[in-house]
Amino acid sequence: MFNIILFGPPGAGKGTQAKKLSSEFGFVHISSGVILRETIKKGNKAGKIAKKFIDQGYLVPDEIVMKELLRESLKYENKAKGIIFDGFPRNLHQAEIFNKMLKKKGESISLVISLEVDHQELFKRIIGRASDSGRTDDNEQVIKRRFVTYELETFPLKEYYRNKSRLVEVSGMAPTDEVYSIISDEVKKRLKTLKVDKR
Numbered sequence: 001m002f003n004i005i006l007f008g009p010p011g012a013g014k015g016t017q018a019k020k021l022s023s024e025f026g027f028v029h030i031s032s033g034v035i036l037r038e039t040i041k042k043g044n045k046a047g048k049i050a051k052k053f054i055d056q057g058y059l060v061p062d063e064i065v066m067k068e069l070l071r072e073s074l075k076y077e078n079k080a081k082g083i084i085f086d087g088f089p090r091n092l093h094q095a096e097i098f099n100k101m102l103k104k105k106g107e108s109i110s111l112v113i114s115l116e117v118d119h120q121e122l123f124k125r126i127i128g129r130a131s132d133s134g135r136t137d138d139n140e141q142v143i144k145r146r147f148v149t150y151e152l153e154t155f156p157l158k159e160y161y162r163n164k165s166r167l168v169e170v171s172g173m174a175p176t177d178e179v180y181s182i183i184s185d186e187v188k189k190r191l192k193t194l195k196v197d198k199r
């Protein structure tokens with residue numbers, strides 16, 4: 001199975017690019033943010049806890065994230081040809097658990113795409129969509145906290161993956177289709193080398 005991680009700060013375009021990859025390559029798109037927002041809608045205990053953290057721009061506790069994500073990914077076990085993980089893993093602990101889960105299945109991370117976008121542009125994008133995103137965390141105060149959380153907890157994962165997996169940095173500053181064309185080429189290249197490796 002082709003496992004790809006889309007990595008990057010809030011507003012970098014992870015969701016946008018994941019959707020495009022999913023439609024071209026037929027990969028399943030798993031977004032931890034989307035899953036957690038669905039959990040909130042259910043109104044159960046996990047959802048209530050998740051809401052508290054999301055609405056303040058902090059990471060939702062790992063136990064909740066892992067449980068919800070596992071439930072979702074089990075649906076596709078042995079069915080998908082690839083999975084795009086958007087917004088997951090988000091800290092070192094999640095990355096370690098994820099590695100163990102993949103190892104158990106005899107799988108690994110095929111590619112990590114890190115979307116690079118400057119701070120001013122990120123802010124502009126999220127504020128730009130705030131009026132119609134319906135997201136309670138798309139407001140100035142919470143965005144600032146999401147950025148700090150990213151710097152403190154998620155950004156260090158970049159070095160982790162640079163040392164452990166195939167990490168490719170892609171500028172996410174260009175228009176969506178241009179960014180996509182680079183990502184799509186990277187995926188094709190990786191798919192090709194993996195086929196060669198298997199011979």
Ligand code: AP5
Nearest residue numbers: 010011012013014015016032033054060087090125129176
């Ligand atoms: P999550 O839902 O993952 O949000 P995020 O990481 O803050 O990122 P966004 O979804 O806001 O941005 P994106 O990178 O997907 O960009 P998008 O394509 O939308 O997480 C939300 C919260 O859930 C977290 O803060 C945390 O509390 C919790 N959470 C989630 N996962 C967790 C985990 N694993 N562990 C613990 N907690 C977790 O694009 C943004 C905008 O820019 C859009 O309007 C888009 O149209 C536009 N745009 C995209 N690309 C371009 C481009 N190239 N040029 C111009 N505009 C563009």
Ligand code: MG
Nearest residue numbers: 014015031033
């Ligand atoms: Mg997103």
